[in-house]
Amino acid sequence: MMKVTMQYFPYKAIRENSEYLLPENCRRWRNLPFxxxxxxxIVGLIxxxxxxxxxxxxxxxxxxxxxEHIKSCxxxxxxxxKHVKGNTGNRKSKLTKLSLLASYAYSDYAVVxxxxxxxxxxxxxxxxxxxxxxDEETDFMVPVLDRMDDPPPYTLSVCLAPFYGNDSKWLLxxxxxxxxxxxxxxxxxxxxxxxxxxxxxDCVQRSRQxxxxxxxADIDERIMPLKDxxxxxxxxxxxxxDAALGMLQLKSRWIQRTSEVPxxxxxxxTLLKHLPTLxxxxxxxxxxxxNTAKFILDSNRVLLMQNHKVLVYFPEYIGLVAPxxxxxxxxxxxxxxxxxxxxxxxxxGASGPSEMMSYPExxxxxxxxNVQARLDYVYRVNY
Numbered sequence: 001m002m003k004v005t006m007q008y009f010p011y012k013a014i015r016e017n018s019e020y021l022l023p024e025n026c027r028r029w030r031n032l033p034f035x036x037x038x039x040x041x042i043v044g045l046i047x048x049x050x051x052x053x054x055x056x057x058x059x060x061x062x063x064x065x066x067x068e069h070i071k072s073c074x075x076x077x078x079x080x081x082k083h084v085k086g087n088t089g090n091r092k093s094k095l096t097k098l099s100l101l102a103s104y105a106y107s108d109y110a111v112v113x114x115x116x117x118x119x120x121x122x123x124x125x126x127x128x129x130x131x132x133x134x135d136e137e138t139d140f141m142v143p144v145l146d147r148m149d150d151p152p153p154y155t156l157s158v159c160l161a162p163f164y165g166n167d168s169k170w171l172l173x174x175x176x177x178x179x180x181x182x183x184x185x186x187x188x189x190x191x192x193x194x195x196x197x198x199x200x201x202d203c204v205q206r207s208r209q210x211x212x213x214x215x216x217a218d219i220d221e222r223i224m225p226l227k228d229x230x231x232x233x234x235x236x237x238x239x240x241x242d243a244a245l246g247m248l249q250l251k252s253r254w255i256q257r258t259s260e261v262p263x264x265x266x267x268x269x270t271l272l273k274h275l276p277t278l279x280x281x282x283x284x285x286x287x288x289x290x291n292t293a294k295f296i297l298d299s300n301r302v303l304l305m306q307n308h309k310v311l312v313y314f315p316e317y318i319g320l321v322a323p324x325x326x327x328x329x330x331x332x333x334x335x336x337x338x339x340x341x342x343x344x345x346x347x348x349g350a351s352g353p354s355e356m357m358s359y360p361e362x363x364x365x366x367x368x369x370n371v372q373a374r375l376d377y378v379y380r381v382n383y
Contacts, residue, residue: 075109079303079315089304089311093118101202103144106209110144113202147209156232157187157211159203161218161307168261170375171274172219172332178370179222179277180215182363184232187211208299213239215296216305220257222277222330223250223294234327235296238320246301246317247310252292252329254284255357260334265379268372276332277359277367285352286324294329295319330357 071077083089095118103112158180163169177188187210189203207214213235215223228234239245257280262270273279287293293308304312310319322328359367376382 076303076314079312083304083312087120089306090120091117092120095119102206104147104205104208105144107148107150111205113205145206145210149209152209152212154187154211156183156185156213156215156235157189157207158185158215158217159189159207160191161216162191163219167334168263169219170265171261171270172276174371174374174378175276175367176217176219176222178367178374180231181370182230182367183223183225184230185215189214204297204299204302204305207297212236212298213296214299215294217294217329218331220276220332220334221252221294222332223296223327224330225327227326231327238322238326239296239298242320244316244318245320246298246313247319248296249289249293249309249319249321250295250327250329251289251321251324252287252294252331253357254287254331254333255280256282256284257332257334265375265381267376267381271368271372271375275368275371277364280332281356281358282354283330283357284354286328289321292329292331293321 071081074080096116099115101113101115104110158176160176180188189206191203203214203216217223223231225231225234228237235248238248255276257276259274259279262274264270271278295305295310297305297310298317301314301317302310302312303314304310313319358364
């Protein structure tokens with residue numbers, strides 16, 4: 001059984017590791033070096049260093065040479081070290097409790113992600129180790145997910161952001177899933193663990209080698225291709241066109257949602273009154289670049305991200321902003337019915353007149369039927 005445990009190690013020894021010898025033979029793990037892009041340590045130290053647990057050291061042969069520097073066991077070491085020194089990703093948040101999120105085994109390295117906001121620059125560095133004895137104590141274990149498929153099992157997936165607020169979400173969620181299924185999405189990543197935007201960072205790892213491309217979106221957002229028939233075709237064609245492309249950023253258009261999601265589902269009548277793509281049409285101008293933008297990633301090419309931008313690419317990869325006449329985000333943003341159009345425009349960061357936009361009629365009919373069928377089944381209406 002493989003166990004994942006959290007360990008303390010002197011910060012000085014890790015920072016000044018040019019003379020630091022690993023407590024175990026790192027080379028025996030050279031086909032599975034562990035880089036720990038922990039969601040707090042990544043925002044803290046960007047990475048934790050791999051070391052194997054020393055409890056079985058007495059049983060190791062004495063004639064095996066040990067590497068003199070930990071970079072022998074850490075892939076992407078030079079790139080990671082550069083961003084550590086550059087303070088990349090430091091949100092200067094309050095210290096939170098460390099907890100494990102997940103662990104992923106790729107073909108030539110592995111990643112363990114943590115929920116650990118606020119740990120940047122902590123005087124003790126945390127690293128993850130693998131125990132060699134089943135009787136060693138562990139506080140918590142996460143399964144190692146196989147990420148060695150080539151090609152990945154899915155072409156396009158959605159990573160949904162954590163939910164905020166106490167308002168009802170069921171209708172937005174049902175519409176989101178059915179909308180993206182019509183657009184060629186094959187898989188969805190939902191997080192039930194009580195975390196904030198850190199789950200987005202974990203989703204970079206979770207989707208890597210599991211989905212060729214991954215949409216990062218909120219529950220009230222619908223990405224719409226404006227020229228291609230389906231989003232999967234647009235994404236695939238655009239990303240393949242440039243071999244250096246790691247991210248496709250999409251600009252946002254607010255569609256004013258002037259009523260809240262109902263708390264009770266009563267069949268088709270509820271959808272006719274409240275389904276966002278059917279009911280709301282007042283659309284604001286395209287927001288400036290970066291304002292409430294979201295993106296689609298090739299997560300093999302992205303190391304670190306935030307809500308609205310990529311912070312770190314793997315070497316030699318770049319991002320691209322999708323032209324607003326090719327694809328945009330329709331953001332069904334709830335605004336109080338009394339809120340003026342001017343203040344809404346100011347919030348969206350956009351300028352220009354609003355217009356009435358409608359969900360494509362052919363898709364809209366299918367979307368309505370699919371949402372109704374899903375909700376009828378879930379809430380046992382007409383069953």
